[in-house]
Amino acid sequence: MKTVRLTMAQALVRFLENQYVVFDEQEKKFVKGIFMLPGHGNVVGLGQAIEQEAKTLTVYQGKNEQGMVHAAMAFAKQKLRKQIFACTSSVGPGSANMITAAATATANNIPVLLLPGDVFATRQPDPVLQQIEQTNELSISTNDAFKAVCRYWDRIVRPEQLMSAMINAMRVLTDPADTGAVCIAIPQDVQGEAYDYPESFFAKRVHRIERRPAADYAVEEAVNLILKKKKPLLICGGGVRYSEAAKSFAAFAEMFNIPFAETQAGKSAIEFEHALNLGGIGVTGNSAANEMAKNADLIIGVGTRYTDFTTSSKWLFQNENVDFININVSEFQAYKLNAVKVIADAKEGLEAISAALKNKNYISAYTNEIKIAKDEWQKELVRLSQTNYKNKGYRPEIADDNVSAVKQYYKDMGSCLTQTRVLSIINQNIAKDAVVVGSAGSLPGDMQRVWCAHEPETYNMEYGYSCMGYEIAGSLGVKLAAGECEVYAMVGDGSFLMLHSELVTSLQEGIKINVLLFDNEGFGCINNLQVSQGNKTLATEFRFRTKSGELDGRFMNIDYAKCAEGYGAKSYRVTTEEELIAALKDAEKQSVSTLIDIKVLPKTMTSGYGSWWRVGVAESSNKDKVKDAYAELKEHIKKAMKY
Numbered sequence: 001m002k003t004v005r006l007t008m009a010q011a012l013v014r015f016l017e018n019q020y021v022v023f024d025e026q027e028k029k030f031v032k033g034i035f036m037l038p039g040h041g042n043v044v045g046l047g048q049a050i051e052q053e054a055k056t057l058t059v060y061q062g063k064n065e066q067g068m069v070h071a072a073m074a075f076a077k078q079k080l081r082k083q084i085f086a087c088t089s090s091v092g093p094g095s096a097n098m099i100t101a102a103a104t105a106t107a108n109n110i111p112v113l114l115l116p117g118d119v120f121a122t123r124q125p126d127p128v129l130q131q132i133e134q135t136n137e138l139s140i141s142t143n144d145a146f147k148a149v150c151r152y153w154d155r156i157v158r159p160e161q162l163m164s165a166m167i168n169a170m171r172v173l174t175d176p177a178d179t180g181a182v183c184i185a186i187p188q189d190v191q192g193e194a195y196d197y198p199e200s201f202f203a204k205r206v207h208r209i210e211r212r213p214a215a216d217y218a219v220e221e222a223v224n225l226i227l228k229k230k231k232p233l234l235i236c237g238g239g240v241r242y243s244e245a246a247k248s249f250a251a252f253a254e255m256f257n258i259p260f261a262e263t264q265a266g267k268s269a270i271e272f273e274h275a276l277n278l279g280g281i282g283v284t285g286n287s288a289a290n291e292m293a294k295n296a297d298l299i300i301g302v303g304t305r306y307t308d309f310t311t312s313s314k315w316l317f318q319n320e321n322v323d324f325i326n327i328n329v330s331e332f333q334a335y336k337l338n339a340v341k342v343i344a345d346a347k348e349g350l351e352a353i354s355a356a357l358k359n360k361n362y363i364s365a366y367t368n369e370i371k372i373a374k375d376e377w378q379k380e381l382v383r384l385s386q387t388n389y390k391n392k393g394y395r396p397e398i399a400d401d402n403v404s405a406v407k408q409y410y411k412d413m414g415s416c417l418t419q420t421r422v423l424s425i426i427n428q429n430i431a432k433d434a435v436v437v438g439s440a441g442s443l444p445g446d447m448q449r450v451w452c453a454h455e456p457e458t459y460n461m462e463y464g465y466s467c468m469g470y471e472i473a474g475s476l477g478v479k480l481a482a483g484e485c486e487v488y489a490m491v492g493d494g495s496f497l498m499l500h501s502e503l504v505t506s507l508q509e510g511i512k513i514n515v516l517l518f519d520n521e522g523f524g525c526i527n528n529l530q531v532s533q534g535n536k537t538l539a540t541e542f543r544f545r546t547k548s549g550e551l552d553g554r555f556m557n558i559d560y561a562k563c564a565e566g567y568g569a570k571s572y573r574v575t576t577e578e579e580l581i582a583a584l585k586d587a588e589k590q591s592v593s594t595l596i597d598i599k600v601l602p603k604t605m606t607s608g609y610g611s612w613w614r615v616g617v618a619e620s621s622n623k624d625k626v627k628d629a630y631a632e633l634k635e636h637i638k639k640a641m642k643y
Helices: 008-016 046-053 065-078 093-107 142-149 161-173 216-227 238-242 246-256 287-295 346-358 369-386 404-413 419-429 443-450 470-482 493-498 502-509 524-532 560-567 577-589 624-639
Strands: 003-007 019-023 026-029 031-036 058-061 084-089 112-118 152-155 181-187 194-198 205-208 232-236 260-262 277-280 298-302 323-328 340-343 435-438 459-461 487-492 514-519 570-574 594-599
Touching: 003 008, 008 046, 008 161, 008 181, 008 194, 031 046, 031 065, 058 502, 065 084, 065 093, 065 112, 065 459, 065 470, 065 502, 084 093, 093 112, 093 142, 093 181, 112 142, 142 152, 142 181, 152 161, 161 181, 216 298, 216 323, 216 340, 216 346, 232 246, 238 246, 238 346, 246 346, 260 287, 277 287, 277 369, 277 443, 287 369, 298 346, 323 346, 369 419, 369 443, 419 443, 419 514, 419 577, 435 443, 435 470, 443 459, 443 487, 470 487, 470 493, 470 502, 470 514, 487 493, 493 514, 502 560, 514 560, 560 570, 560 594, 570 577, 577 594
Parallel strands: 019 205, 031 058, 031 084, 084 112, 112 181, 152 181, 232 260, 232 298, 260 277, 298 323, 323 340, 435 459, 435 487, 487 514, 514 594, 570 594
Antiparallel strands: 003 194, 019 026
């Protein structure tokens, strides 16, 4: 057996250079590059190895460890999990900063490879800089915290352990049923230790992402159940996109006249205009999808995890005879809601059921209900798109007895723009193939309802973890994946303040992204949640503290455009529709990253549409409104499914 003597870090980089995936007979290099923030825990070991061994891997300098992992995640999501980035940080704070992003990737089943530096395996210099000493167990370091948020975790304490660790890492990273973040902790001394590695370890290795076929008995059970049902509803989940099963999904819906609703992860698998596409479902869903879901006697979930936002906390499906069929490559997900389980790749499962069902001449019992529901929602879309503070009869979309926040904002900021109107203007004035990126706050709800995705793969929403700070870093990752088309980060001012460091990376690298910053001076959706459950506003608005001791003074009126301008971005501050349209047109012409600071009235986002979300309302309170909210909670719980 021929060997080559390399340090552990050199062997790691050489291994990553030679990993490929095959999907539907299309071969692709699996690891695109490495995001890194160098520090004493990785710069002289892994850093030296990257300098020596990296051939085709592109190296990007991150500005924040969480941000660079979010960029890597968004890249993999846009690439439909067929290509990834690795991310490396130093020990201690650098590693800890990646933990939130690791959780985000794992919650969304998106593959990212994390290579955090670690404390010395020999323990001789302990305690080293940034080391946490655990008096009860000396083997614990910051990196043990990754165990809770990763699909696979390992620590290399001897250089030869790299081989089994990385083969297992690739197993998980290429597993469509159970992928997510993978953490390989690399102690800084072991990174530089050499070993005689077999040359075979560095040979081209091809990982086949297989389409799991549906078992015959599962197809038969599904078909028999469908035949008994008159009003089925399909749910298009993220698995439809990752399986590249959109055409099969649409064909299934069309063949049997079954309407479908979208999850956040499934949105843009099929264009908004499709006659059977009802749009978003659940807490952030619209009236068309939610009314159909309440009356459906069968739910066919394809590639969905059935989060509480999709199921409206398991309350949405009100038909007493409703049953479920789950087509999912993950056994864990397929078992949910006591469903008939079709454990299979989305495309394989749909096509197998379709072939068997076609022979039975099945067709749903829907007549004109689908068109009526879509037409009614289209009218509401028009109303939302035209809502303006100066319109006669204007009302905040969120129920609130005290609308003083709207009036005060208008006075302080001089803007009458509403969030739904702004979204409509953006939707109409950017290219149809542009990709929009989002994650947290009120924007995901509004976008799930009102954003019209005209082309496939133009909606990159992280909503499995709803992580504030994903949006701008995610846009960088999406731009790396999507190429020439324009990419827009849809971000609230709260999320922007949380994390926007990779805007600087985009400028440094000449990778243009567009940041559309919705400034409503606070954490708007949480403010609405507080108020709707009978509470007063508490720490959700960006106001100055007054002599009364409360944060109820005038709004801060932060000029985010100037912040971006200081970094070197082209920026705009808009308070009118005309200014917004002009800024969008000009931003499209720019070669550098842009930021449009859009001053948007609070309380102008969407809500409701036949949904409910279970939250922890106080059982005991001295406020009547809180008592009413708790009584409503109990009534909804009675109707919610118990599994």
